[in-house]
Amino acid sequence: xxxxxxxxxxxxxxxxxxxxxxxIHVEKASQGQPAISFEFFPPKTEEGDRNLLEKTLxxxxxxxxxxxxxxxGAGGGTREKTINIVDRIQREHGLTTMMHLTCVNATRAELQxxxxxxxxxxxxxxxxxRGDPPGGTxxxxxxxxxxKYSAELVRFLREQGGFNIGTAGFPEGHIACTQGxxxxxxxxxxxxxxxxxxxxxxxxxxxxxxxxxxxxxxRKLGVDVPLIPGILPVLARNQTKKFxxxxxxxxxxxxxxxxxxxxxxxxxxxxxxxDYATEQCADLLKQGAPGLHFYTLNKAHSTAHIVRNLRxx
Numbered sequence: 001x002x003x004x005x006x007x008x009x010x011x012x013x014x015x016x017x018x019x020x021x022x023x024i025h026v027e028k029a030s031q032g033q034p035a036i037s038f039e040f041f042p043p044k045t046e047e048g049d050r051n052l053l054e055k056t057l058x059x060x061x062x063x064x065x066x067x068x069x070x071x072x073g074a075g076g077g078t079r080e081k082t083i084n085i086v087d088r089i090q091r092e093h094g095l096t097t098m099m100h101l102t103c104v105n106a107t108r109a110e111l112q113x114x115x116x117x118x119x120x121x122x123x124x125x126x127x128x129x130r131g132d133p134p135g136g137t138x139x140x141x142x143x144x145x146x147x148k149y150s151a152e153l154v155r156f157l158r159e160q161g162g163f164n165i166g167t168a169g170f171p172e173g174h175i176a177c178t179q180g181x182x183x184x185x186x187x188x189x190x191x192x193x194x195x196x197x198x199x200x201x202x203x204x205x206x207x208x209x210x211x212x213x214x215x216x217x218x219r220k221l222g223v224d225v226p227l228i229p230g231i232l233p234v235l236a237r238n239q240t241k242k243f244x245x246x247x248x249x250x251x252x253x254x255x256x257x258x259x260x261x262x263x264x265x266x267x268x269x270x271x272x273x274x275d276y277a278t279e280q281c282a283d284l285l286k287q288g289a290p291g292l293h294f295y296t297l298n299k300a301h302s303t304a305h306i307v308r309n310l311r312x313x
Contacts, residue, residue: 017110019096020164021125022197024066025226025290035066035291037228040298042073052298055087059300061093063307064292069098069127069200077125079114087121098166099123102131103153107145111153115160119265127166127200128153128191151191158195167196169203169211169227175248189221198225200293203232203243205276206252207283231281233271233294233302234259236266260310274302278309285310 028035038060043049057068070085072078082099083197089097099118100113111218118126130150147153150167157165168190173181188199204210210229217223234240244251251259255276262268282290294303307313 006300017170018090018094018122018124019067020197021067021096021098021166022164022226024096025040025198025228029290032106034285034289034312035228036063036307037291037293038068038296038303039071039230039293040068040085040296042078042085045297047090048298053085056296056298056300057093060296060304061095063304063313065095067096067098067125069100069125072102072129072131075080077094083114083118083121083123083151086118086123090122093299094127094138097123097126098127100127100129101153101157103143103150104148106141107143108156109145111147111156115157115163119160119162124162125158125164125166127159127168128157128196128307129168140163144259149187151187151194154194154196154203164197165195166189166198166200169199169201169213169217170248171209171229172248172250175246181213182216185216185221189217189223192223192225196225199299201227201280202247202249203230204249205232205280206250207280207287209250210284210289211287228291229289230293230295231277231306233270233277233296233306234298235299235302237263237269240269249280254306270302274305274309278306281306281310 022179025035040052040056043052068089070082070089070145072082086097086099089095101114103111104112115126130147130153147156154165154167157163170181170184173184174205177184192199201210201213214227217227232240232243239249240259243249258272258287259269284292294306296303
């Protein structure tokens with residue numbers, strides 16, 4: 001295993017050190033505490049940028065996250081914006097921020113350019129992903145001169161040195177893996193052996209899926225890295241159904257029944273999402289999850305309430 005050393009970053013007014021995410025989890029575990037993290041996506045408008053960086057992020061900083069991440073966008077279309085947001089969060093707030101990186105629409109040389117830029121800007125954590133097809137639908141095809149599998153991107157990053165590498169895990173199996181979830185989990189173990197330091201899971205709503213996933217990886221496949229559960233606090237009925245149709249997540253019967261009862265009352269659905277995720281997270285932490293990674297959808301309200309409900313601030 002490559003030695004994991006804390007890395008310095010550009011000087012910020014908060015004077016916090018940009019750290020490897022694996023190290024954060026190790027330290028939190030030694031203190032008997034979970035690591036709390038948030039995911040953001042690059043907004044499409046200047047107003048969205050202001051809302052994220054001047055409203056959502058400052059509000060979430062009050063609940064003292066350990067780190068956050070910024071997505072890459074379908075087809076790698078937000079490449080420059082992603083790295084700019086990561087850079088700004090780290091410089092202005094001193095908060096360790098992970099950059100997502102995908103294989104989509106990129107040659108090996110183009111990925112090298114992005115990685116070099118990330119290194120220059122003090123990025124030390126990268127989530128290595130295959131990525132979705134451009135537009136989010138259709139068959140996935142590799143770019144000529146690029147990578148076909150995320151394991152190849154993991155190995156490429158490991159060869160570069162100086163980065164802590166995360167990858168994605170799917171407690172219900174990847175929607176595109178027709179051989180079943182156990183085969184998919186075997187691919188994940190291969191990615192870890194290729195150099196991934198930690199795993200962030202796809203969203204799920206039934207904790208038993210995460211526990212089965214963790215048990216299989218750790219006991220049967222010998223995985224020994226943090227398996228960080230990804231949590232989505234739902235905000236609206238139709239939006240939730242769209243998300244699960246895209247990623248293949250299962251909605252438990254009691255969850256779906258309540259969602260249908262609330263219908264298009266988004267305020268009521270949001271409160272239900274807070275209550276359900278609070279219960280879900282409390283059980284995950286009780287059962288030893290190393291942390292919680294919230295898919296915030298660039299909103300602060302629900303995630304902040306859940307963290308406070310869990311008394312983790």
